[in-house]
Amino acid sequence: MTGCSEEEKYNGRAEKDSTAQADKLKHSALPVQKVENHTTHEMAGHSGGEMHAAMMPSTKNKPCTACDTDEISRKADDLPPPVNRKESQLVAVDLYTDELVAEMMPEVTYQYWTYNGKVPGPFIRARAGDQVEIRLRHGKPNAAHKNHNEHTAEQHAAAGHSAHSIDLHAVIGPGGGAPLMQVGQGEEKRFRFKATHPGIYVYHCASPHVPSHIANGMYGMILVEPEEGLAKVDREFYVMQGDFYTTGKFGAKGYQAFSKEKLLAEQPEYFLFNGRVNSLSGERALKAKVGEKIRMFVGVGSHIASNFHIIGAIFDNLYQDGAILSPPLKNVQTTTIAAGSAVMIEFTAQVPGKYLLVDHNLTRAIDKGALAELIIEGIEQPELYRQVSN
Known part of the structure; x- marks a missing residue:
């Protein structure tokens, strides 16, 4: 089986959310752990484009809330290599949901809802004819941040994320898989679909309120390559x-x-x-x-x-x-x-x-x-x- 998993660089991350942040959010963020098997290229810091930096507004509001130091943004070259095989196989994709506070820009923080702790979620790559198995967990066990798992179902419902799910536009079937994948706190669910139509597709969360889940960062892309593959490129x-x-x-x-x-x-x-x-x-x-x-x-x-x-x-x-x-x-x-x-x-x-x-x-x-x-x-x-x- 092949999957889409990140390197286990987030284990042991210390609690970073402040008491003020916890009061605002009613829960603290989960850490990110290995779930994609291709190499990622994560870099901390927030270097800016010259054009944009010159146009940043000057604001004098309250200071930045304490937040996760891990980079929320997925690097543009963080995607699996082209499929290089002639036969169909089972492609296993391990995903988990993570709600965490991170910098949207310097001194500005926001609570993102994510797949695997990044926006966008992992790039999924398969070949026409493959069986794709999506494994989605709501949260991650044995995490450094414990408060999230201690919150009640009622608290999660009040915050709007008592369940997460996934709707893949590459799926032929009701709801793109979402009816099979409404995953509650601490749960994991799986489903399989056959990748029948080559193309580049979006996936996203489809749990109530669906527009809010998407607006908070719960989306990514899945590529279904044709059986003969794509033409070779350099980047x-x-x-x-x-x-x-x-x-x-x-x-x-x-x-x-x-x-x-x-x-x-x-x-x-x-x-x-x-x-x-x-x-x-x-x-x-x-x-x-x-x-x-x-x-x-x-x-x-x-x-x-x-x-x-x-x-x-x-x-x-x-x-x-x-x-x-x-x-x-x-x-x-x-x-x-x-x-x-x-x-x-x-x-x-x-x-x-x-x-x-x-x-x-x-x-x-x-x-x-x-x-x-x-x-x-x-x-x-x-x-x-x-x-x-x-």
Whole structure:
């Protein structure tokens, strides 16, 4: 069996949530433990993009609530390698749910609801014809944080997460698996489905109130490769945009609670790639070299469609709506990605420098966080791009 599991780097994490935070949240966060078998590349710290840093609002509110020091954002290169086999098999995917407080941006904290302690959840990779077994646990036993397991079912229900689940858009069956996977506190459930339709798909939580679970970060992507596999590329990246609804305005310091009122009004304060402001910038930027072919899997996990664009790049191949077997569109500048959908993009890095990934509804990029960096290294290409003196 193969699965999707993280390295066991989170065991023994000390309790970090303050008493004030516990009073606010009614529970403390669970730690993250091994559940994905591919190599992850986690880095602490919060390096920022130059463009965005210059535009951060100045706020003078309450100080940052104590929070987990582990990085909430999943790195863009944290995904399994391409499937390299000709036969079908059972693919086992181990997931657990974790509600934890982490930084949304410096001095701003938020309680995320996650699969495996990251936003987005693990990238799941299978081949058409595979049987995929999803194993979902609500919380993790033998965890460093104990308070979560001591809370009553009533407390969890009041907080809105007495159950978690998973709906995979790659599933042919009622609810995408969600009716079989309503997992209560401390429980684990499993189900299997046959991956029949190649494509790149979104998955998300589907427990009441479904929009709230998704808005708090419970989403990810699953790729079903065709039987013959995908064409070889040099780099692959995993990026998901989400909209977040905080009580305070963008950049307001301190702990920010989830605002269901803003969710219902469809008025997010943040539009974020991989769960955090500057999550894919600075030391965490996407990186490639001149001449390398790049493939990006880009999805929208939550509720508002994205106008995805890379400033200074043209998509050689765009597979819209996750339809990776359809003929691609060529030479595309910007693509709309519907809520709960995904695209596959391919292009070749030709000129070195820093490229910005944005939602081209540019207030979302400049003022609300939907901004990331792609760094291309290599020799200058003056025949393609150069300054001309007067």
